[in-house]
Amino acid sequence: MPALPTNLARVGAIYKFRARIPTDLLRFYHPKREITESLRTKSLSEARRLLPAVQLKYQQEWANLRAAATDGFTDLTLNDAGIAYVVAMVEHESLAGDEAIRSAGHYDIEEIREYRERLADSINTLRDAAAIRDLALIRPAVEEYLRLKKLNPVGRPEDFDRLALAYLHGAIRTNETLLARMRGDPVPISSAPPPPPNRALPAIPAHPSTLSGGAGNGTSLYSLFEYWRDAVPGRPQRTIDDFEKRVRAFDALTKHKPAERLLKADFVAYRDARLKEVSPATVEKDLSFLKAIMQFAFDSDKLPANPAAGIKVAKNEMDSTRRDLEVEDINTLLASRIYTQSHRPRAGGGEAAAWLPLMALYSGARLEELCQLTLADIKTEARIPHLRILDLKDEKADKQIKRLKNVGSRREIPIAQKLIDHGFLDYVRYLRQQKQTWLFPELKPDPKYGRRGASWGKWWGRWRTALEVGGREKCYHAFRHVFKSACRASGVGEDIHDAITGHCTNHIGRDYGKFPLEALKPGIDLVAYPELKFTWVWTPPQSK
Template identity: 30%
Template sequence: MPLAMSRPFKHPKTGIYWLRKRVPDELIKLVGKREELRTLGTKDPALAKVKHAAALAEIEAKWANLRSGEKSLTEREAHHLAAPFYDRWLQRYLENPSQQTDWRVDLGLRLFQPSLISANYEFLYNNADIVLDRDELRVREMERWCLEWADSCASNLGHRLAGNDNRILARAIGAAVQRASIALQQLAQGVSAAVPIAASSSPIFASLHSQEPFAFSDLVDGWAKERRPVEKTLYEWSRVVKQLVAFLKHDNARALTGDDMVRWKEAMLTEGLRPKTIQDAKLAPVRAILQWGVANKKLNSNVADGISLDTRSKQNEKKRSFTDEEAKIVLTAAMASSDPVKRWVPWIGAYSGARVSEICQLRREDVVEIDGIWCIKIMPEAGSVKTAGSERIIPVHPALDKSGFLKFALQKKAGPIFPELSPDKFGKRGGNGTKVIGRFVRQLGITDPRISPSHSWRHRMKTLGRRHGLAKDILEAMTGHGSKSVADAYGEFPVEALYRELCKVPQLNVGVAK
């Protein structure tokens, strides 16, 4: 009995028609699943038949390519496969061509040219004299996009490319996007340009709606399993994704569009969220997770790419340092407090420039004597640090010593020196410490919103460093700011050198504890 012809089937709950086709046994390992399942995106039975026929033809063509084995690609064939990328890029920005800023036309001709920068950045370790060129890094990023798009293109079409052919396809894709970007540049200037638009979507850019659903939670789980973020990051990023899902009112990552991301961004602006919060705490996590999905063939493209907003603060919104007078007010009040947190956290911040989270998680064993100089160690064993450069040693400033900090710290038993601060669900004391210090400083009458009760000490340390001529590399080493060039990462920072520079910061006249 002949098998029934594959036909659209209606989803029992949504009424939307779907395609379902069993993968031939010999192709299951190559396809990675036993069944092709994709939505046709319509409830109209007549339209569903048309879409079903087109989707079925794409699948059969893909399977035919897979059966043909490894393929050697000519440049002509690569440009043919890359042609739809021109159409797609053009369509994406056609209505507002000036908004195309992701692809740097001025750098397009530098793609896939010999470079000091290799894909795995080995140059960082082999050449101490190279200062990173932002344009060169941007070129490498554009090349990475092209290579990932080439992977996705070949995978979608069932091509198993031989040897270096993926790079040939990536170069062709880069050329297509370059041409489209030049056309958009001309259109943005009011110059007529030849802009042929594909009449219908290519299989390479088949709508994400035509693939089986992929839950955002599965995307986050896959990203987390591979990247292994710290617990707090996983919690916060998962929460952001859940907020996006609530806004979308669906949980299909493959149905997410660039327009959805723009609408979400605009909704958050309407709610009153600060642009920097939206950019760094909302869009950036989603963009990173989607990029993992693209790199691991879960998604066709990262629709969050290029969606951003201006986060530059207005002059009257920029955070600033404590002035000498403000610093005296806070430190004098701190000396009079019986609360160890209020007493010592501002003083440590004032004479070290350490982050409040780093100060609040200090342990007795982090206060050590090195080469005759008492120091504070900022170590991941005490709690997570912001970056690799955040792990460091800071000498105890003479003013901090005279104030009685060493006597306070050295009498503590092993463990946190601020046990009064309750750790949060992730074991961190910094959040509660920030709240305590925030209320304390504001109650002293320092209400300028440009002052951050805890973080303005870091601003002040950089200001004092410039005022009193501290060596820039040593100041950055003490504050835990990253090096700007490969050469900066060479050698060590002797404690005596750190102490010599730190002592250039003068002690404020606020009295000394007896």
């Protein structure tokens, strides 16, 4: 069999574009290391025809990223002078920052003792890496530091390795100096920073650029939140608002303590205070936001450590046992007026009130994934009707129309035969005859975040509570867990139902390629609920 052209791969029966991400652009795609895009064809000749356009698209995308990455940057030649300049700058800023905090009297003895322990551990880790020349540990920090300083490294890969090794040795020296200060040894800071090796490079500031709000005040937690927020363009506004809410609450509790002075005890105090107000699951979520911000700051060399790391939330074993929807609950929901009397409450989005529970029951899809489906997302390929779960952006208006939880959520889901038996494809044909665009046209996006399922989710909570199917654990998302349980009970392989639900796993072997529809269809049709008493079939409005 002849070899396939470069960047062309066959996954199952479908041909795909596949390419490794250039090393200098990996940070823009983290944690991905390669790009795949379906060419949506089983024909080799058609795939060959489509491939050049996709190759050109990514070549242009990478050229644009490189141009944006170097906009306003200054070239730094990775010779001996350039490397010495970067290392001296890092050492000076770290020691000057410590001196500013110390001079302002912002350290207390408990913090000093905790820093001694942290620094000793850091030094051991760095020395181990230096001993075996493990530059993978330090390389991300070097890249991020150069980006923050708007320096564009110019040189060969081996020159960058020399910089990384020098940076590693500089980090060891700096931490040892800081540890000596924490032990009370007199270690003065140099009176003036070293000069740049040429006029094109920026001079090292007399005070560390990471300290804000005046000399000695330290870095505010809110500024670290802003740094995290701005690091990735296009973060969902709802995610940003959730993070900001937790940061402001924590900041108020610690009385705006500088981030460099935050201790593990501060995060423990926050955890314990929140546990008096909300459930352990909510506290765990709150802490995850704070941990993410602190870890990102630590990874970016803005903090010497992440004191929030490793803090756990104790849970009652009984509380942590999920109480999903039971068969009796589902039978109650499916015996409601929605199905027996064709009741279509306005707040329930018309036909969405009937279809969304059934679609979740036979696909395990998330609420917003289903609410934002358009008729164009209902496709048939190889005689298999399926849903396309995709994100969508209006480039002209720079507005996200459809958004997914993560990259792994993009997928194609075969439409279960049970849904077809209930009349789903008849419903789709009816909408197309009516010249509709959305699968559920009566659902409207909320004005703040643009989520089409937000109002419906609130209505669903009221509706099921009225039917005495109450409890937070029996929310719409519970259908997703019911579907996963039904897959296991029906003998559907874990890899298949993970692919159907868009569930990300830690298994490396599943990172490459996706299952073709032909592999997913038998699995989704196996899913059954033998104890359900439900024979409803959708009929168009004019026939009711």
